[in-house]
Amino acid sequence: MAVLKEFLDNYGSMLVQGTLETLYMTFFATLNAYIIGLPIGILAEVSRKGGIHPMPVVNKILGIFINIGRSIPFIILLFAAIPVTRFIAGTTIGPKAATVSLIISATPFVARLIENSLREIDGGVIEAAKAMGASDTQIVFKVMLPEALPSIVMGISLATITLVGYTAMAGVTGGGGLGHIAISYGYHRYETNMMMATIVLLILIVQIIQSIGQKLSKLIDKRGKGEN
């Protein structure tokens, strides 16, 4: 116990700070990735062949954009995006700078998640809405999004978890957060305790996000048989 107390006295506030930075980066990046990625994902699904408003050219362009974004490994993007980061954040180190790369990297991922969630909806339901005279916009907002909501919520927790991992990588370029602590203390200074502590914290964060996502998705999903 004494060892633990000493460890926490020395590093506790730093770990708290690191955790908060990680959370800040993760949630801020996820939020922004959804603000940009949600409309892109919707448009990709709507415009596909067999979608509610096929637009082959638009769909092709979105597909290419999403695929390119998805195929650049984050660790490479982190360095490749430095000029953009400098332009937007005014700096290339620290949590703020890392967030820019995180958003760039997460947006195509989010768009694909949204697209997949929307595609899972039974086509018959969309057809029924169409037959009732719903416009394309009404189909998107009153049918597709509400019907896909449980799946979208699962997607949000998946995206958030992925971003927790990315924030840790962002520690490499001085991104701050737990990743930065793990690298500068655990790796460069061989402080195994610090390495362990950051790993435990990261696992905890991921677990909590995962179970919140699952619970929430299940709570709002009305497809279960249970009485409400």
Next chain:
Amino acid sequence: MIQITELTKVFQTKKQNLTVLNKINIRIEDGDIFGIIGMSGAGKSTLIRCINLLEKPTSGSIEIDGEDITTKSGKQLLKLRKSIGMIFQNFNLLMQKNVRRNIAFGLEIIPIKDFIIEGMSKKEYDVLNYFQKRKLKKAEINRRVDELLALVDLKEKEFNYPAQLSGGQRQRVAIARALATKPTVLLCDEATSALDSLTTKSILKLLKKINEETKVTIIVITHEMNVVQEICNKVVVLDKSEIVAAGSTEEVFSNESSEITQRLIGGIA
């Protein structure tokens, strides 16, 4: 009245052009319960999907009350669809909305400015401000949903979700939903095919009652000959994109002439 004239539908696929409907002529009177039977792939679904333009006809015309609908697009098309209800084999209910919200769907999507309040003139409605209109619309939708719940006998399930209902109950919700906007035509694409015979009977009874009470024209696609015999006053037989028999149900079912008709109604007559 629905007058279908020389209706042709060709699907263009990469390899070939597939003629699914070949110069179809049908006349359906107001208040008919009109049956369409035929082998799988004959073009039945395509035919009724042309009536609400879920499929665009390649040529020919479909006149509803004297007006050709095949050229409609945009807002006109959406308006047309609100006057034609449709129900499906798999019900196609909104799984995340309860029974009430499902039934209300067709009414909720009507723009506030176009919404009609029963017993209120367009002029009276026009002078109201947006919030008054919104409030009235909500109340009117609730009133209409209550009416429909009573019609399909599902009052005690109003707050349940589709997953908690039986097949027959789901189809009742779908029927209520389709009728919410007071359509003049109701299209039924194998609406009882997923139901057992007892449930089928009760759904048919409901359709018949609705037909008698509201005079809505009902067009029924089915594989089950007893469905035709039970409720249809007229029927056409579709085979390989063409009509091979048409007439009153008794006529078609007693006609020995066509081989395909015989084959279809075989086991029954």
